[in-house]
Each structure stands twice: as C-alpha cells, then as structure tokens.
Amino acid sequence: MASKNLLLLAGDGIGPEAMAEVKKLIAAMNAKLGSGFTTDEGLVGGCAYDAHGAAISDADMEKAMAADAVLFGAVGGPKWDKVPYEVRPEAGLLRLRKDMELFANLRPAICYPALAASSSLKQEVVEGLDILIVRELTGGVYFGEPKQIIDLGNGQKRGIDTQVYDTFEIERISGVAFELARTRRNHVTSMEKRNVMKSGVLWNEVVTQTQKARYADVKLDHMLADAGGMQLVRWPKQFDVIVTDNLFGDMLSDIAAMLTGSIGMLPSASLGAPDVKTKKRKALYEPVHGSAPDIAGQGIANPIAMIASFAMCLRYSFGMVDEADKLEGAIAAVLDDGLRTKDILSEGMTEVGTVAMGDAIIAKF
Amino acid sequence: MASKNLLLLAGDGIGPEAMAEVKKLIAAMNAKLGSGFTTDEGLVGGCAYDAHGAAISDADMEKAMAADAVLFGAVGGPKWDKVPYEVRPEAGLLRLRKDMELFANLRPAICYPALAASSSLKQEVVEGLDILIVRELTGGVYFGEPKQIIDLGNGQKRGIDTQVYDTFEIERISGVAFELARTRRNHVTSMEKRNVMKSGVLWNEVVTQTQKARYADVKLDHMLADAGGMQLVRWPKQFDVIVTDNLFGDMLSDIAAMLTGSIGMLPSASLGAPDVKTKKRKALYEPVHGSAPDIAGQGIANPIAMIASFAMCLRYSFGMVDEADKLEGAIAAVLDDGLRTKDILSEGMTEVGTVAMGDAIIAKF
C-alpha cells in the first residue's frame, strides 16, 4: 500500500480548532475504513516564531517536503503585527509554497444550496454557483526581485516590488486550468491587465498559444482583471475555470469566495508538478479563510473549510474519489439538517460549535 | 472672469455619443446661465492612432496641458487589439495621467435609490451606498521601470513590471483622502498587501504617519487589499473613503462601481496638485465605464456617467458647487421619473436612448 503520510500544520488563531476536527476524522477513517493515514505535526506562522524565531523551522520544512500531503490551518494575528518582515507569520506559508514549488492553487467557489440565501448577492445570482479559480502561486509580484525598501535620504523612502513571469510558468499553470476545465464545463477565462502590464501581455500570449497547441477543444476567453472582478460580481455563473496570476488570483478568489456567502466553507489545494517517476505531486491543502484571531479559542469557528480541504486532499493526493465525494456529501447533509456555526447562522437554523459541527459531519460520513 | 477652457477628448466606442450630450449641456449653460465655457476638441485612443499613429498627438497633449479641465470619453476596441503596445489606445489615457501629473483619482460609488433594485447585490446591502475610492494614479506598477518583455532564448520570454512607490507619492494621495474624508464621514480605510509587498509596507507606514501628523481627527483603518475586496462585497456601507494604490484602485473601484448596479452611471475625477500660485489643479474627468464597442453607434449608450463626470468638473475645477448639485439632482430626477437607458432598464420603466436621456437631464437642469 502506498504511504499516506500527512503533515498537519495547524498554525495560529482558529487553525488548531479547525484542524482538531480533521484529526478526529482521520482517526475515524483509520479505525473504521482502515485508511492507513499516518500523521505528524509541526509549527507554522506566529506560533513557530514564538517557538524558534522563524515563521517555519528548517526541520518542519523538511517534514513538509517529505510528506505525501500537508494540511495547513491559518497563520497570523495582531500579536505578530510588529515582528520583522522576514519572519512575519505569512512568511511561513510563502516559504512552503515556494520551496515545495506549489505553483497551482485551486480555489473552488461553490455556493451550497443551503446557504444561497446568506450571500450578500441576490439568491438567483449565486444559487448553484460552481466556479474554479486556478491561481499561479509561486511567481509574480509575490516573489520577484528586487523587493525592498530603499532609504533615499531627506525622509524619503522607496518601496519596490517586481512582477515577473516566464513563459514556462504561464504555460504550466494554464495547462492545469485547461486539464481541469475538461473535467468540468470545458471553459477557461484568463485574466490579466495586458493593457498596462508587460507580464500581462506575455500571459495573454502564452495562454493563447497553449490553448491552440494542446487544448483546442476547450473554450478560451480573455478578460482584463478589473473587468473580470466586475463580471464576478455581476454574473458569476458565466465562468467555469478562471486562470490568473498570483496577485490577481489572491484578490479575485477572495471575492469569488465572498459571493458564495460562505467564506468559512471554502477549501483550497496548492499543487506542484507531478514527479517524473512517481507521478506524485507535492501538495498543501488549506481553508480560504484566515486565522480569525477575534474568535479564536471560543469553540465557535467553522471547521467546514478545513474539512473540505481534507476532502480535496483525498481527491487530489490519494485518488480517493469516492471518499472525497462522500465527505463533501456529509458536509452538504449536515447543512441540509439545519446545523450552522455562528458565521453562517440564519433564522430557524440550529447553532452549533466547532466540535459539534465536526462530530455531525463525521457521523454522516 | 476666470477662464473656463475645456478640452473635449471623446475617444472611441460610445465616447463620442456620450460626449455629445455634454456638449449640448455646455451650450445650454452658456446660453441660459452665461456660464462662459469655451471648448476645444482633440483625439485620443484608437481614433488618434488611426489619424496619426499615436494614441494621443503632441499637439493634443499640449492642448490638454493648457486647458482648465479635460473631459474624457473612453478609449479602445477590438479594432486596435493588434496595434503595437506603445501606441495602443490606453497609452493615450496613461500619457494624459502621467504628463498632467493627475495623481489623485476620485471614484465615487453611489447607489442611486431608483436603481438599488438593479444591483446583483441585495437591496439592503447597497441601498444608500455612498463611498469614495481615492486611487493613486501616476505611480505603482502602471509606470515603474523596468517594464519589458525579454527574450531568454529557447522559446522562453520573461515579462517584467515594477511596482514603485516613494514616500512623497503616498503622502500626497493620503492627504487628498483625509481632506475629502473631512467633508464626508471622517473615515479613511487604507488598503495594500503589506504581508507580501514591500511597497505595501511603506504605504501602510506613510499613511499612518500622515494621519498622526496632520489628520488625527480622521479615523483611519488599514485592510489588506484582498480582505478589502471581500468586505466591499460583504458590507460596503462600512466604508467612507478608501485610499489605495494604482493597481488595487483599478480593481477595487471597478468592483465598487458594479455593486451599485449602475456602472453606466459613475463618474470619476483625476486631479493634479494645486499650482503654488494660482491654486488651480490640472484635472481630467471621465466616466468609469469603458468604450463598450459592442453597442457603439446605436444611440443606446447611457450618457449619465459622462454627464456626472461634468458635474464633478463643475465642482472640483470651477467651484460651481450649486450647479454641480443641481446637475446631480437633475440626473436623480429623471431616474425618479422612470427614464432608463437599456443598460439599467427594469420592468415598468420607460426605455430611452442616449439623446433622449441627455435632453431629459438638460430639461430638468
């Protein structure tokens, strides 16, 4: 049997509470289904900084590199607002993405029927929404050099960041988007700002060529990223797969998540390239929501995004498609039963805490 | 009497149709109120490229530099998709912004009561919305160097853009935001990505210092730009003035505009620094919507954003506050009367074309 070695990096804020529910789920799967998961744990973010002065230690990075998949909670909080830039909590996540070469970030924005009414958008605009944002995750302005603040004297400083994309980076992320579109509604929309950015000109060119050369069966549209943001708000159902760069993907996927009325529900997967021999991809799974320090430790956090991230892990890292489907079904079922954590509570529903929500999902699984 | 010399740059697509309604309005104001406007015209965008191979000619740039205010329509269209990058339609607009040093872009997102129902957001989320996005317009990734595509050989290219902000640029745009907040609800929210961008770190620092030193009476909040985008969609009324950089401002202001359900209605002002002697600011006024080539020439374009841009011109360039109020009132009044162009049509309303809409507003003025 292939190894199923998971590294759990719960992080800060509500990360540990949400991760605890996944731990219970893994234990249940091992006990009842003999799934054979082994787990190890590590520190990332503010808690890692507190423990050893870095947002992730080299030892934990090594564990992450060796694991079959990493489950990641959330990082950050006001406690670490003043720590040096290089060791801020986010640096741990960025190092994981970069060192593991997780270039493909998959962010589904799905509107659970039971929650359609809780979106700030009209129900008919979001009901049944099912789009997938494919965000480039190891390039662009996040990592380009120079990235620095220069002291110009006279009380003046200069802040510089560099957006860089090479052909191969655009090619491989658009390949992922086209492949995934083939398993969905066969439609990719690429978003950039080619009217002001040279990296956008190249992006547009390479996505176009990739489609012509290898994915002529998939419909491809191009949209300027600002217009794309508007269209997401106006009529999101026009999209199937959206492919975009690291920074636009950050903004657009958060907006898409918010449309669904259930940011506490949305998972993501960050994948590397398949290994030439083993075909295995390095992978990290994390909820789209952040560390929510304001509600941490109260037992009211919504664990669903974390659990749904584990469902993506079953699907993409272990090919356990049936189990993934079943787990996603269990989430939908508890929602249909009217169970709600505080963030998604509405009239007539039953409020439950983090643990009770986790238990209910495991019971349905 | 001070000069009131306007340069009209109608541009491409629906630009000329929308501008024609403002021309009628100016003629009416001169005839009935003796407003004393003089106008000149020029070419910008695709039409300028067709006429003389540049997105704006040096002669027209000189006119713009000399005018008391520039009214700008819209640029671009599929006809010019393949023209060289340096002379693409947008280059005309970018040159105007840069050479006139129009660093402050004011984009109000107002939800007209008559249109609250036509937003894709729930009526209670957007009804009464009145926020102002103050976008930095002459810096950041739009203009930073290097900005280029390098051929790396082996079929590989590299696209590079550079985000650059200096202290003084952040200081002056935040000054504008704080000043405007004082005339409104006294609250500024600054948005950047300081967790991944050094320019964001500097942005955050300088806005904070500016508030402490000169605007301690104004409430200041900071938000990460991705979280800001989400919050705009979740509950936009939490904001008063948002101050942000050129690229984030591009995305966030388009999203804010779409919230109102009336992108065809929203104006913008782009302002320079007041002249040390005359106190006059260079200024350009333009609708937020684009050139909409798909409906150009059909007489159905909504001229309201262009007319509302002229209202901003009256207010900010000529201190004609009463006239600006009256013109904005006239727009609201025709909407209350049920007149609608096609883009904002809903059941029970009266559909009118561009010219009839312009006439109706002038009649109410």
Ligand SMILES: CC(C)[C@H](C(=O)O)[C@@H](O)C(=O)O
């Ligand atoms: C925490 C932060 C560095 C991160 C990002 O900007 O990528 C987050 O916003 C995300 O979208 O995963």
Ligand SMILES: CC(C)[C@H](C(=O)O)[C@@H](O)C(=O)O
């Ligand atoms: C036309 C384009 C260059 C412009 C921009 O990106 O600034 C437009 O989107 C805007 O917001 O005014």
